[in-house]
Amino acid sequence: MSFELTNEYLDFLRDLIEAGDAQKAAAELCEHHPADIAEVLDELDEEEVLAITTHIPPELVGEVLIQLDEDVRKDILETYSGKQLAEEVVENLDSDDAADILSELDEEKKLEVLSNLEDIEQAKQIANLLTHAENTAGALMATELIKVNHNWTVLRCVSEMRKQAEEVEQVHAVYVVDDNDVLLGSLSLKKLLTTSTRTPIKEVYNDKIHSVRSTTDNEEVARIMNKYDMFVVPVVDDMGRLLGRITLDDVVDVIVEEADRDYQLASGLSDDVEVNDSIFDITKARLPWLLIGLLGGVVAASVIGQNEAELGNIPQLAFFIPLIAAMGGNVGVQSSAIVVQALAHQSVTDTAVRRLRKELSVGLVNGIICALAIYGISLVLGYGTKLALTVGLALLAVIMFASLFGTFVPLVLNKYKVDPALATGPFITTANDVLGLFIYFAIGSAIF
Amino acid sequence: MSFELTNEYLDFLRDLIEAGDAQKAAAELCEHHPADIAEVLDELDEEEVLAITTHIPPELVGEVLIQLDEDVRKDILETYSGKQLAEEVVENLDSDDAADILSELDEEKKLEVLSNLEDIEQAKQIANLLTHAENTAGALMATELIKVNHNWTVLRCVSEMRKQAEEVEQVHAVYVVDDNDVLLGSLSLKKLLTTSTRTPIKEVYNDKIHSVRSTTDNEEVARIMNKYDMFVVPVVDDMGRLLGRITLDDVVDVIVEEADRDYQLASGLSDDVEVNDSIFDITKARLPWLLIGLLGGVVAASVIGQNEAELGNIPQLAFFIPLIAAMGGNVGVQSSAIVVQALAHQSVTDTAVRRLRKELSVGLVNGIICALAIYGISLVLGYGTKLALTVGLALLAVIMFASLFGTFVPLVLNKYKVDPALATGPFITTANDVLGLFIYFAIGSAIF
Structure with missing residues (x-):
């Protein structure tokens, strides 16, 4: 059972739709997994998508919808009435997925769906799920779970589990609660399989269990589940009462999104942007950083302008402007990236002072090597001792400065609760460009 | 049950060790989860680590070892004989973790461990696990799993599961195989709980199941499990025989490592490097990219050098060298990053030609906006029409060129099976720096 999306397959479906046989296209497509169906629909245009989805059976539509790109899903949701959504889509979904879909509707339609649900x-x-703040455990959790009372026996537990299992698609864990619904621990399937049926639950459950509060941040949930190798984590309220559970597959999405965001920030993209987005969307994500870079370039131009007289006397000084600017940027981004990753993995226990001292040492080692290299190369290429010395010394200073700056900025941003990954974007490159030029011309005017 | 690593706690343990009471420190530490213990040990120095680990009970040592940083684990493993490792560590571990630890030993010690295993x-x-190539499903899988024959009844199945469950720590799925061990499907716990005990398994199992080959690449496994929201995937050989299973927690590590690597490449770090690594290791990861940048700078210097005469006539041309260089680099990285992410998520179905055409449009829009902006700013700041026109036109050309180049390079790298993320590093920045300068001076000499 494997599926590969090809252009031939897309063309085959498109031809069917064009020939007025969208029903056959849908029937063909529905042989596949909902995730595959969604992958195909993401590639088709709006008209084609709607032609097909009207022929997808209701019990499948929900599963496909939650896997779609948000903009494609929006197009489809608009074609449904609130009543249809309740009866054909939401009824067949787990609570977390249902809440996700409802959260994308306007208030009126949301109410219409909720009031049309039979159950x-x-x-x-x-x-209840819709009341939790975005990016918290409460907004991520589902309420479908199996729980048993600590006073029950294994036998009663199994028979209650049978009943509850009818409502629950997949059994991830069996939670043990007291009479007030306060989470006490969990029961392993292994224990259930291997314990005598008359044993009371309270004698066999595991009370060493990690849980998260409903207000815990998404990324903290991801960190905890990854650290402790958990497949499912229970969510409790401030009283410790069991509210729901979060499964690792949903947390994988959080991890991937977070990694994508950091990567995009480091690459100068201000928005979540994809290959298939429109030219307008891609421009919107790229232009802000470019304009920052542009302003940086204008400032750099005025720094060089202030040294015009010097440049007139020693035009060779201009040769190494790109090198100084580029190296400052490169070193700054390297330093920031190391700090940003450490912060993301929560592995910074060093004090800021120790961190900066270490970074200074690394900067010194890298700086000396690069400075000696460029000094030697410049001499060999015949740029003369004075220019070689200027470039070498300036490079050493720029690398050390950029190391410190690159380490310092994300630490400060993090302290003030700003995403430290911002620091790795064109921000730090631009700042280091300008400061590097300052240093370069200062050293140049001292030496010549 | 929650744990937070603080400097106070580390000092408390250090004081105990220094006072000769490492046993008490270990006892205190062992109250916590193995992942927490490992987190603490990663922060201590070698001597302290060894003082504590000798007091950690054997049944816990293995779990702690597999969570440690590789270099810390190496220090500890060296203090164990092969026999000790077999009896105290490997015996208590799952097969995948055991194989991971063995793969870090030299051949002689590996053999000693295997020959000393009682089982x-x-x-x-x-x-067997050690024979699979690195970064494949075979190297990632564990062999502990529960399987039942399709000819059995539900009753026999449950009793066999009870037996097998004694060997298996956590039950993730029940696999159904034929007499030749060929994987046929899976059996849900729900089905087991809700079906009459005399039903034959072949009537109730689910034959729509995704599996991976043992030779499948790690990242492909991650993509499949993430796409289909799977918690565990069975691994089969070329005959379809069930070899093992991979759980989502191990795949999360693959996803995180892959994201870290891409991020590091984009930030100019050539090696997996962490805040706590030595100055030498950090330098080793950073220096290669810096030297590439350095060479780029030298080439840029010679490009400018060739235009020395022109620069002597119009020294203002030097002002905008950093801007042209920086913008080329920024745009190139943006374009590459979008392609790299699309390749990572396998969402590139466009042909290369369509992709490049779209990128050209985005480049045109961004380029025109930036060119008009810099033209206007230059006029306002009094740099004169000719310089403003040169900078504006050069910027437009550089942005369009960098967009194409940034899109093209990762696509080509990917085609030739080189990690496309390489393109987002200083490589593309450096190449665009140099080419940007070419364009700038060419336009400059045409206009002035």
Whole structure:
């Protein structure tokens, strides 16, 4: 059972739709996994998508919808009435996925869906989920879970589990609660399989269990689950009452999104942007950083302008302007990246002072090597001792300065609760460009 | 049950060790989860680590070892004999973790461990795991799993599961195989709980199951598990026989490592490097990219050198050298980053030609906006029409060129099976720096 999306397959579906046989296209497509169906739909245009989705059976539509790109999903959701959404889509979804879809609707339609749900318990649960703040454990969790009372026996537990399992698609863990629904621990399937049926649960459950609060940040949930190798984590309220559970597959999405965001910031993209986005969206994500770079270039121009007289006397000084600027930027980004990753993995226990001292040592080693290299190369290429000395010394100073600056900025940003990954973008490159030129011309005017 | 690593806690342990009471420090530490213990040990120095680990009970040592940083683990492993490793560490570990630890030993010690394992079946399984190539599903999988024959009844199945569960720490899935051990499908716990005990397995198992070959690449495994929201994936050989299974927690590590590597490449770090690494290791990771940047700077210097006469006539041309160089680099990295992420998520279905055409449009829009901006700013700041026109036109050309180049390079690298993330490093920045200067001076000499 494997599926590979090819252009031939897309053309085959497009031809069917064009020939007015969207039903056959849908039937063909529905042989595949909902994730595969979604992958195909993401590639088709709006008209084609709608032609196909009207023929996808209701029990499949929900699963496909939650896997789609947000903009494609939006197009489809608009074609549904609130009543249809309740009866054909939401009814077949887990509470977390249902809440995700509802959160994308306007208030009126949201209410229409909730009031049209046959199962009032389900409606209540979804409405509860919608109250949690974005990017918290509460917004990520689902309420479907299996729980047993610590006073029950293994036998009663198994029979209750059978009942509850009818409602729950996949059994991840069995939670043990007291009479007030306060989470006490978990029960392993292994224990259930290997313990006598008359044993009380309270004698066999595991009370060493990690849980998260509903207000815990998404990324903290990801960190905890990854660190402790957990497949599912229970979510509790401030009283310790069991509210829901978060599974690792949802947390993988959080991890991937976070990694993408850091990568994009480091590459000068201000927005989540994809290959398939429109030219306008891509421009919107790229232009802000370019304009910052532009301003940096203008400032750099005025720094050089202030040294015009010197440049007139020693035009060779201009030769190494790109080198000084580029190296300052490169070193700054390297230093920032190391700090940003350490912060993301929570592995910074050094004090800021120790960190900066170490960075200074690294900068010194790198700086001396690069300075000696450029000094030697410049002499060999016949740029003369004075210019070689100027470039070498300036490079050493720029590398050390950029190391410190690159380390310092993300630490400060993090302290003031700003995403430190911002520091690795064109920000630090631009600042280091300008400061590098200052240093270069200062040393140049001292030496010549 | 929550743990936070603080400097106070580290000092408290250090004081105990210094006072000769490492045993008490170990006892205190062992109250915590193995992942927490490992986190603490990663922060201590070698002597302190060894003082504590001798007091950690054998049944815990293995779990702690596999969570440690590789260099810390190496220090500890050296203090163990092969026999000790077999009896105290490997015996208590899952096959995948055991194989990971063995793969870090030299050949002689590896053999010593395997020959000292009491359970010959376990030794065979670990030896088998060690034959798989690095970064493949085979090297990532564990052999502990629960499998049932399709001819059995639910009753026999449950009783066999009870037996097998004694060997298996955590039950992730129940696999159904035929008499030749060929994987047929899986059995859900829900089905087991809700089906009559006399039903034959072949009537109730799910045959729509995704599996991976043992030779499948790690990252492909991660992509499949993430796409289909799988918690565990079975691994089969070329005949379809069930060899093992991979759980999502291990795949999360693959995803995080891959994201870190891409991020580091984009930031100009050639090696996996961490805040706590030595100055030598950090320098080793940073210096190669810096030297590439240095060479780029030298080439840029010679490009400018060739235009020395022109620069002597119009010294103002030097003002905008940093701007042209920086913008070329920024745009190139942006373009590459979008392609690299698309390749990582396998969402490139566009042909290369369509991709380049789109990138050209984005480059045109960004280029025109930036060119108009810098033209206006230059006029306002009094740099004169000719210089403003030169800078504006050069910037437009540089942005368009850098967009194309940044898109093209990762696509080509990927085609030739080189990690496309390489393109986002200082490579592309440096190349664009140099080419930007060419364009700038060419336009400058045409206009003035």
